[in-house]
Amino acid sequence: MSESRSVSSSSDKRTSPVTFYRQVVAELRKVVWPTQQQLITYFLVVLVFVLVVMTIVSLLDLAFGKAVFAVFGE
Template sequence: MTDNAVRDDKPVRTSPVTFYRQVVAELRKVVWPTQDQLVTYFFVVMVFVLVMMAIISALDLGLGRLAFAVFGGNADQ
């Protein structure tokens, strides 16, 4: 049979201590943003969310009124 055949090998599990050490080692590699970058990112995200809320609200209002107009409901109530 080829190497693609079903194997009886079980995957090797790491101990919780080894896992924790690996997590800490990976977190040390992370480049953390400065406070100025964090404030800038916060405001960029907030502006994006507010713009998307405005677009979706306008579409919801417009499509709702269109549905009432097409199906004969009264949109003024």
Template sequence: MTDSKAVPTPRERKKDERTTLPVFYRQVVAELRKVVWPTQQQLTTYFLVVLVFVVVLMAITSALDLGLGKLAFWVFGGRD
């Protein structure tokens, strides 16, 4: 048996106590103060990048759907 205390055994684990609501709220506020919030310009840039990316992916998906649909109709003899 090893003398390592890196992983406690079930007997060594103490019963976890629940955090009270006020303590939880203070911890949340403290963590939110650490957040680096984006500026208005960064937010606008991020929004536009995501919007362009989504539109491009929609166009690619639509083109593939249309092309593969026409190919399936051609292969299986469906009407155009």
């Protein structure tokens, strides 16, 4: 069996803030950023989804509230 090294052994060393900043910038350069059109599309999809879920939850709340008042009376 091969011996596997733990990742934590390499993270025992501390890096300087400058090195950390350089690594962060290097990683951010690898990110594929969405285009403006993709961003607008994603925003609209999330907005519609949230509105649909809000509507469902509101209707369920209304229905359960009416059911509770019908069972226990006012």
